[in-house]
Amino acid sequence: MSTLTRPTAPERLVTEQRAQANRRRRRREGRIGWGFFAPFAILFVLTFVIPILVSIRSSFFTEKAAGDSLYGGGGMVETFAFLDNYAQVLGNATFWEGMGRVLLFGAFQIPVMLGGALILALLLDSFIVRRVAFFRLSYFLPYAIPGVIAALVWTYIFSPGLSPINQTLGSISEWLTGLLGNNVDLTIDFFAPGTIIASMATMTTWTFMGYNMLIFLAALQAIPHDLYEAARLDGAGEFDIVRRIKVPMVGQATLLAVLLSIIGTVQLFNEPTVLAAVNPWMGNDYTPMMLAYSSMMGTTSPSGAGPASAVSISMAVIAGILAAIFALVQKRSTR
Amino acid sequence: MGIAAAATMLFGVTACSTGPATSGEEAGPNESITIDYLHRLPDGEGMTKVADIIAEWNTAHPDVQVTATKFDGKAAEMLTKLKADVKAGSVSCLAQLGYSEVPTMYTEGMLENVTDLAQGYVDNFSAGAVALMTVNGETVGLPQDTGPLVYYYNAAEFERLGLTVPTTADELAAATTAAAAAGKYAVAFQPDEAQYWLSGQTAAAGAAWFTAEDGKWSVDVSDAGTAKVASFWQGLIDTKSTLVANRWGDEFKQALVDQTLIGTIGAAWEAPLLAGDMAGSANEGQWAVVELPTFGATQMTGPDGGSGVAVMKGCAHPAEAMDFNNWFNTQIDPLVSQGLVVAAKGAMTTPDSIKSFYGGQDVFSVLAAANESLSPDFIYIPGFPAVNGDMVKAADAAGQGTAPVMDIFTAAQTSAIAALTSAGLPVAK
Numbered sequence: 001m002s003t004l005t006r007p008t009a010p011e012r013l014v015t016e017q018r019a020q021a022n023r024r025r026r027r028r029e030g031r032i033g034w035g036f037f038a039p040f041a042i043l044f045v046l047t048f049v050i051p052i053l054v055s056i057r058s059s060f061f062t063e064k065a066a067g068d069s070l071y072g073g074g075g076m077v078e079t080f081a082f083l084d085n086y087a088q089v090l091g092n093a094t095f096w097e098g099m100g101r102v103l104l105f106g107a108f109q110i111p112v113m114l115g116g117a118l119i120l121a122l123l124l125d126s127f128i129v130r131r132v133a134f135f136r137l138s139y140f141l142p143y144a145i146p147g148v149i150a151a152l153v154w155t156y157i158f159s160p161g162l163s164p165i166n167q168t169l170g171s172i173s174e175w176l177t178g179l180l181g182n183n184v185d186l187t188i189d190f191f192a193p194g195t196i197i198a199s200m201a202t203m204t205t206w207t208f209m210g211y212n213m214l215i216f217l218a219a220l221q222a223i224p225h226d227l228y229e230a231a232r233l234d235g236a237g238e239f240d241i242v243r244r245i246k247v248p249m250v251g252q253a254t255l256l257a258v259l260l261s262i263i264g265t266v267q268l269f270n271e272p273t274v275l276a277a278v279n280p281w282m283g284n285d286y287t288p289m290m291l292a293y294s295s296m297m298g299t300t301s302p303s304g305a306g307p308a309s310a311v312s313i314s315m316a317v318i319a320g321i322l323a324a325i326f327a328l329v330q331k332r333s334t335r
Numbered sequence: 336m337g338i339a340a341a342a343t344m345l346f347g348v349t350a351c352s353t354g355p356a357t358s359g360e361e362a363g364p365n366e367s368i369t370i371d372y373l374h375r376l377p378d379g380e381g382m383t384k385v386a387d388i389i390a391e392w393n394t395a396h397p398d399v400q401v402t403a404t405k406f407d408g409k410a411a412e413m414l415t416k417l418k419a420d421v422k423a424g425s426v427s428c429l430a431q432l433g434y435s436e437v438p439t440m441y442t443e444g445m446l447e448n449v450t451d452l453a454q455g456y457v458d459n460f461s462a463g464a465v466a467l468m469t470v471n472g473e474t475v476g477l478p479q480d481t482g483p484l485v486y487y488y489n490a491a492e493f494e495r496l497g498l499t500v501p502t503t504a505d506e507l508a509a510a511t512t513a514a515a516a517a518g519k520y521a522v523a524f525q526p527d528e529a530q531y532w533l534s535g536q537t538a539a540a541g542a543a544w545f546t547a548e549d550g551k552w553s554v555d556v557s558d559a560g561t562a563k564v565a566s567f568w569q570g571l572i573d574t575k576s577t578l579v580a581n582r583w584g585d586e587f588k589q590a591l592v593d594q595t596l597i598g599t600i601g602a603a604w605e606a607p608l609l610a611g612d613m614a615g616s617a618n619e620g621q622w623a624v625v626e627l628p629t630f631g632a633t634q635m636t637g638p639d640g641g642s643g644v645a646v647m648k649g650c651a652h653p654a655e656a657m658d659f660n661n662w663f664n665t666q667i668d669p670l671v672s673q674g675l676v677v678a679a680k681g682a683m684t685t686p687d688s689i690k691s692f693y694g695g696q697d698v699f700s701v702l703a704a705a706n707e708s709l710s711p712d713f714i715y716i717p718g719f720p721a722v723n724g725d726m727v728k729a730a731d732a733a734g735q736g737t738a739p740v741m742d743i744f745t746a747a748q749t750s751a752i753a754a755l756t757s758a759g760l761p762v763a764k
Binding site for chain 2: 063065160285299
């Protein structure tokens with residue numbers, strides 16, 4: 001009786017030992033856990049946290065010549081500028097023009113690209129397509145081509161003298177001119193100030209549509225197939241399944257794809273940089289990212305790490321605000 | 336995510352720029368020291384390679400070994416790399432700098448004052464070029480090559496059209512108008528090269544945009560020389576007598592090859608490049624070069640590029656570095672093979688490949704003469720690289736005919752003042 005209610009001394013010892021062993025195991029597990037976490041944590045701090053902190057710090061400083069003679073004083077001194085760099089960025093018409101360009105670009109390019117990506121993903125997820133692996137890889141392939149190389153290829157396709165598109169359109173124009181009697185010119189100036197944003201949008205859509213398709217396809221394949229069977233039993237056709245099950249179920253994936261696209265758009269750099277090499281009128285500050293780069297390289301004023309960091313962080317804040325607005329709107333509309 | 340990506344972009348610049356650190360080691364009595372040299376020489380086909388030139392030095396100087404590294408990016412990127420390396424204490428002892436970049440780097444404290452060490456060597460180089468490597472009375476290195484503007488033209492086409500070779504800007508404008516009547520262009524307006532190409536022309540016309548006034552910078556483009564260059568191009572653009580094409584675009588090269596473009600104002604270093612552009616075409620053997628038609632009162636030309644080799648701040652062995660610097664930059668024939676009009680005194684022999692393209696002409700004697708007539712007054716301000724973007728944009732608009740040519744120079748003035756103010760340097764109001 002007493003053995004049931006009160007543990008004997010040896011029994012107490014055993015419980016004590018067990019508890020100790022448990023604590024030891026937990027500590028060891030904790031150490032192992034931290035051990036597994038460490039590679040990520042160290043890399044995260046080194047390549048993510050520290051650069052961000054350095055960049056934020058540097059955005060509050062400017063470099064000025066050490067002396068006030070013609071050539072300064074043989075060195076630069078870093079001076080605390082507080083919000084001067086930010087005031088400079090926010091009051092800089094070039095920055096806002098660039099921001100306007102990338103937003104205009106995004107307003108058209110993101111819906112077209114993601115719409116196309118969703119359609120491709122739905123096609124691959126349907127029963128129409130065989131050899132899904134082949135198509136999946138071929139749609140994704142443009143993303144695997146380095147951005148600058150892709151931009152160079154597109155520059156050739158768009159280049160006024162060499163464009164195969166314009167050569168075709170040119171022959172059609174000639175044929176039409178002969179047919180109709182009056183002068184027809186269907187050729188497109190892809191590099192004109194009014195059309196270059198559309199040309200860039202074409203380039204990025206080509207690169208990223210397959211990438212976004214993969215995001216959608218993964219979401220589609222995660223949908224349990226018994227949902228489709230249940231719907232079919234209820235008499236739903238394939239289009240009903242797409243409209244009522246598949247599209248609503250990829251909502252989270254859409255959110256991710258849009259957020260990534262907004263960030264990518266605000267940071268637009270490769271395409272305009274390559275195009276600016278053949279279209280000098282674009283300058284070296286056509287997009288905010290190009291402005292940041294030129295500030296850093298000393299090819300625009302104000303230059304240096306401080307102004308460049310301020311541009312970068314302003315871009316990040318704007319991208320963050322846009323992403324937050326979109327996430328909120330989406331949350332509201334799905335509720 | 337956005338912040339991170341933007342920040343890593345900035346940080347990446349510093350992160351990828353840690354070059355080999357060798358300049359800091361102290362040499363023992365029997366140890367050799369190593370000098371690093373960062374350059375942007377072309378090292379192309381058929382040229383005497385930099386590595387081969389340096390191998391010769393290294394064999395003769397077992398105690399001072401030189402390692403040359405070619406920088407493949409843009410000039411502005413090399414400056415950023417050098418700045419990061421100086422801060423990290425791992426910079427190359429010697430680095431190639433464009434003359435227009437020297438004041439910028441000097442103001443940023445990136446260069447060693449080697450005035451005393453240079454005394455024994457400066458007489459080996461043309462005085463004008465040495466002046467370009469001297470800032471604020473301090474010599475920071477030795478000159479390598481110069482880029483005086485000259486005029487290249489297709490002599491066979493000129494003869495066929497009955498055009499005389501121009502010696503003044505007005506004659507050039509007349510020849511251009513006459514050529515245009517026959518469907519040819521005797522000059523090309525090059526928006527992408529606006530910064531140095533056009534400022535060089537104003538220098539040839541006697542302009543000096545940047546002058547010192549009571550210890551402050553005075554920036555002024557309202558002189559007669561600049562106005563002359565503006566009106567020269569304005570007239571040709573208005574009458575569509577000039578080709579408007581970017582120097583590094585396909586259209587320019589195409590126009591050369593198919594002989595629509597039969598003349599161009601270009602820097603001396605373009606001689607082998609033009610020959611290369613037109614290699615294998617009917618142009619071979621037809622071209623010739625003359626000194627730049629005069630834009631001002633006297634035979635004078637302006638600088639379009641050219642560089643020197645500077646001693647970077649923190650170089651542990653400046654004496655040995657300058658010794659090599661002098662030796663390397665007086666290797667006239669190998670440097671000429673790299674397409675350079677060398678700053679060193681001494682006769683340059685025109686390489687055969689160039690001679691045959693230019694109809695047997697002794698091209699380098701003309702280029703050397705042009706070098707002698709470089710304007711001594713046109714200097715660059717610290718921050719001049721930042722003036723490029725605005726000038727090129729304005730030049731493109733001028734080429735399209737949507738803005739006057741003079742806007743390019745007004746843009747240069749505004750942009751130059753912004754660059755000086757941004758660096759905290761005194762500007763005269």
